[in-house]
Ligand SMILES: O=P(O)(O)OC[C@H]1O[C@H](OP(=O)(O)OP(=O)(O)O)[C@H](O)[C@@H]1O
């Protein structure tokens with residue numbers, strides 16, 4: 001067994017389950033944004049009306065990379081960096097945007113891609129930010145959703161939709177982008193750490 005696997009108490013979502021669900025989410029997004037199709041073939045959506053897919057760094061980097069490769073639309077891709085957990089397991093409650101978008105999203109459909117929505121603080125902060133930039137719709141695509149921990153709910157903007165991969169039980173989870181103190185993001189699955197790894 002590899003060293004990092006010895007740190008894991010339990011796997012909650014396997015690599016195969018994640019891959020399958022990412023494909024399903026990508027298909028839903030492709031379908032929802034395809035206004036017309038070419039004899040059942042590729043969507044005719046123009047690149048100017050195709051969505052801007054914004055990954056929330058760092059956690060969403062793997063999910064974003066896997067998701068966009070399965071979306072059959074001429075999307076643009078960008079990142080925004082927001083931090084609120086530092087090296088702990090509890091939200092500071094005050095997310096900070098430490099790196100802004102490169103793409104101008106004025107009048108564009110934006111899909112925010114998150115690894116996890118937990119308290120909702122990060123999403124709420126990003127929604128205010130994107131609304132102030134004039135995005136015409138804001139959707140969320142999160143691989144994990146922990147509704148039991150929610151403190152803030154966001155109201156979707158325009159035709160925005162909420163795409164959710166899995167409901168996550170009330171554990172602090174790591175892997176597939178999710179970290180504890182910046183470690184474990186490169187695990188291909190998602191699980192919980194042994195209690196001794198927090199000390
Ligand atoms: O709903 P919330 O309680 O706000 O939590 C969700 C956010 O927390 C994590 O980011 P974090 O601040 O740890 O930064 P990271 O992406 O660099 O790990 C995660 O990647 C989400 O962006």
Ligand code: HPA
Nearest residue numbers: 116118171172173178179
């Ligand atoms: O469960 C979690 N794991 C890692 N990062 C997180 N950020 C919010 N919730 C989590």
